[in-house]
């Protein structure tokens with residue numbers, strides 16, 4: 001268990017389980033370069049290279065799930081670009097169509113032509129190749145490029161991260177702040193040493209108090225996820241950080257957050 005909390009243990013565990021169950025070879029290892037829904041978690045730098053090595057050792061393809069981390073979210077076009085690892089397959093979606101429902105698989109020629117995937121119907125979909133969705137993706141990519149949104153994600157994300165690190169100095173119940181580009185996680189804890197999460201009731205209050213002041217943030221859970229639109233400006237990011245600061249001060253001064261269950 002070299003990387004507790006970062007998923008590699010689960011990957012290794014899963015690999016062993018699968019091998020035992022099938023007695024055949026493991027087909028694939030799938031991993032998010034940075035965990036999204038789990039709380040915008042940034043693993044240590046050697047995590048992805050270790051997963052790549054594990055996949056190679058097991059003869060499995062490596063699938064990077066870039067549904068959340070792709071299309072500029074992390075300050076680079078793809079999350080894996082931060083890791084120095086080249087996956088065999090990437091799953092993409094979400095920001096890909098700017099809200100239009102579309103997702104996809106990216107892979108090299110060899111895998112694309114390998115059977116059974118390459119067989120008629122094995123990789124087809126009733127909704128695949130939708131022309132309107134294709135235009136939504138083309139326009140999204142054009143806008144990301146023409147408006148330098150990957151660079152904006154990197155630049156505004158770095159500023160926001162810095163502001164949130166300052167808040168960590170101020171509020172004892174912020175246990176951790178981490179991020180890449182506009183994918184930022186703020187860990188709320190009852191105790192910094194034990195890392196016991198803050199009661200969900202308190203984070204729900206943070207969420208509603210933010211909302212009252214005009215900030216919609218995924219703060220309803222003790223692992224706050226900050227994923228603003230890539231077009232966010234420095235001024236808007238600063239305004240959001242100020243509202244969060246105000247709400248956290250309100251909680252510190254009015255709520256028995258340590259005792260709340």
Ligand SMILES: Cc1ncc(COP(=O)(O)O)c(C=O)c1O
Pocket residue numbers: 032036037065067068093103
């Ligand atoms: C990281 C990640 N991968 C995959 C999915 C699944 O995507 P879809 O809803 O398009 O099946 C999600 C959905 O939230 C996700 O967050």
